[in-house]
Amino acid sequence: xxxxxxxxxxxxxxxxxxxxxxxxxxxLDIQGTAAFKDQSQWKPVKKGQALKEGTKIxxxxxxxxxxxxxxxxxxxxxxxxxxxxxxxxxxxxxxTNLGLxxxxxxxxxDRIKKLRTxxxxxxxxxxxxxxxxxxxxxxxxxxxxxxxVLHGEVGASNRFGTSNIVRRGMKFHVKQGSPRPSPxxxxxxxxxxxxxxxxxxxxxxxxxxxxxxxxxxxxxxxPQFTSNSRAKAKxxxxxxxx
Amino acid sequence: MKHILAAGIMILLFLLPLPAQDxxxxxxIHLLADKPAASFSDAVTFxxxxxxxxxxxxxxxLQVLKNRKIARGMDYHAAAPLRRGALSLMIARHLDLSDSLxxxxxxxxRYAYRACVAEGxxxxxxxxxxxLSGGELIEIMNKTIERAGER
Numbered sequence: 001x002x003x004x005x006x007x008x009x010x011x012x013x014x015x016x017x018x019x020x021x022x023x024x025x026x027x028l029d030i031q032g033t034a035a036f037k038d039q040s041q042w043k044p045v046k047k048g049q050a051l052k053e054g055t056k057i058x059x060x061x062x063x064x065x066x067x068x069x070x071x072x073x074x075x076x077x078x079x080x081x082x083x084x085x086x087x088x089x090x091x092x093x094x095x096t097n098l099g100l101x102x103x104x105x106x107x108x109x110d111r112i113k114k115l116r117t118x119x120x121x122x123x124x125x126x127x128x129x130x131x132x133x134x135x136x137x138x139x140x141x142x143x144x145x146x147x148x149v150l151h152g153e154v155g156a157s158n159r160f161g162t163s164n165i166v167r168r169g170m171k172f173h174v175k176q177g178s179p180r181p182s183p184x185x186x187x188x189x190x191x192x193x194x195x196x197x198x199x200x201x202x203x204x205x206x207x208x209x210x211x212x213x214x215x216x217x218x219x220x221x222x223p224q225f226t227s228n229s230r231a232k233a234k235x236x237x238x239x240x241x242x
Numbered sequence: 243m244k245h246i247l248a249a250g251i252m253i254l255l256f257l258l259p260l261p262a263q264d265x266x267x268x269x270x271i272h273l274l275a276d277k278p279a280a281s282f283s284d285a286v287t288f289x290x291x292x293x294x295x296x297x298x299x300x301x302x303x304l305q306v307l308k309n310r311k312i313a314r315g316m317d318y319h320a321a322a323p324l325r326r327g328a329l330s331l332m333i334a335r336h337l338d339l340s341d342s343l344x345x346x347x348x349x350x351x352r353y354a355y356r357a358c359v360a361e362g363x364x365x366x367x368x369x370x371x372x373x374l375s376g377g378e379l380i381e382i383m384n385k386t387i388e389r390a391g392e393r
Contacts, residue, residue: 033264042268060267061291061387079271079384102275102380140381142365 025051025069025087032063032078056083059103070094071112072119077104085122097122104138106150126158126174126181128166135166144175156181267291277376283320284376285329286313288383289336292390312336324379327351327370330358333386337361363389 027049034045037056045057045065058081059065067074070089076082080103088095093116098105100123109119111132119130123139126147133152139145147156149168156172157163160179166172169188174181201209274284283300289307290297297303300320307313312335316328327350333339334354340346342357351370358364363385374382 033268035265035268042265042272044265058268058272060264060271061383062294062391078387079380081272081275102377103384140384141375141377142381 025055025067025084027051028066028068028073030063030065033060034058034063034065034076035060051084053084053087056081058082069096071115071117072096072107072109074098074108075106077106079103080105092116094118096120099123100137100139102140104136106134106136108134108151125176125178126156126172128172129155129157141176144173144178147172267297270297271380274376275380280324280374280376280379281320282316282318282322282324282328284379285324285332286320288379289313289332292336292383292387307332310336323373325351325370326364326368326372326374327355329374329379329382330354330364330370333358333363333382337386337389361389 027045027047029047030045035042035058036045036049036051037043037058038052038054042058051057051067057065057067057076059076059078061078063078065076067076069087071094081101082103082105083099083101084096085099086095086097092114095118097120098107100121105121107119107121107130109117109130109132111117117131121128121130121135121137123137123145125139126145128135128137128147131152133154134150135154136148136150137145145158147154147166148171149166151168153168154166154172155163156166158174158179158181162174162180164172164181164184166184170184171187172181172184173186270287274280274288277284286300286303286307287297289312290303293307293310293312295306304313304316308316312332314335316332318328331349331351331354334345334357339354339357339361342353342360345353345357347353355364355368355370359366364382
């Protein structure tokens with residue numbers, strides 16, 4: 001009777017305990033030259049190969065490697081070195097951390113219902129965390145870390161505790177030793193369709209008016225410029241605040 | 243039949259050293275990544291790879307680059323520290339950067355660096371006299387190869 005009880009308890013406890021498993025990291029395809037290092041020696045990467053936690057992957061010039069990590073597809077671009085820092089999976093959650101030492105990677109993470117995905121890319125200066133999105137992350141000692149979001153949104157935080165939510169069209173850029181990233185919309189500042197100027201005068205026109213007064217405008221013979229006719233126009237504005 | 247077999251064996255013999263050469267290239271990049279200061283020889287090797295050729299020793303690589311006018315007039319010592327200006331000049335020649343008027347006129351490392359900044363290959367915070375680390379050289383060459391592919 002005692003043995004039967006023990007067996008029932010053992011089975012019940014085994015059913016309750018969901019172990020953290022090592023998730024599958026598999027090489028989908030390779031272009032050019034790529035190598036991996038799991039212990040001491042660098043060896044060529046092969047298609048279909050499974051890679052363990054702690055493995056370093058490196059790509060040569062004109063080369064790339066595509067990896068499948070659970071619900072994520074990661075492309076390691078040319079001249080990059082990546083380490084699989086962590087890769088765990090349970091029935092309801094996955095946790096992956098890739099360490100980008102240098103180079104560029106593209107990560108596309110598909111959102112799966114009821115599966116909590118924690119996918120991080122760490123560099124020596126900052127970390128980006130992704131949930132159901134596509135991003136491109138690059139790092140180099142000169143330029144620092146750059147995160148560009150292609151779809152969805154990404155959380156990015158640096159070593160000094162500054163964190164941002166990065167969306168499509170924004171760029172998270174932080175340099176080594178810098179406590180703050182550059183403004184997220186810096187890359188779009190000069191990409192405008194039109195400008196709205198106060199008093200309907202551009203900076204150059206204002207400067208000219210200050211220098212020459214009304215002389216220029218009064219001596220203008222073109223009626224298009226001298227007439228005070230006004231017209232109404234419908235304008236749609238899309239204002240993005242960082 | 244014998245001819246086909248012989249031709250097959252010859253092709254195989256030519257292809258065999260390829261993986262070893264590829265691993266040599268990887269080894270070079272891994273060692274370079276840890277260098278606090280890259281040398282002129284490192285840049286010459288990397289430019290040879292960027293030009294799509296298999297690098298050999300320093301003198302051979304330099305001659306190849308000189309023949310292609312990439313390293314024209316560059317007679318630095320192999321172990322000389324790599325300066326941003328010298329690398330910029332090689333990159334500007336390799337990519338045939340012609341948008342910068344001052345670089346077109348003077349053709350010096352100083353204006354080649356400005357041309358590389360304008361192309362987004364190098365960062366504007368620096369000077370042509372900066373000594374580059376191995377990591378920085380990899381980063382710059384990454385951009386250079388990307389740009390060459392876009393052209």
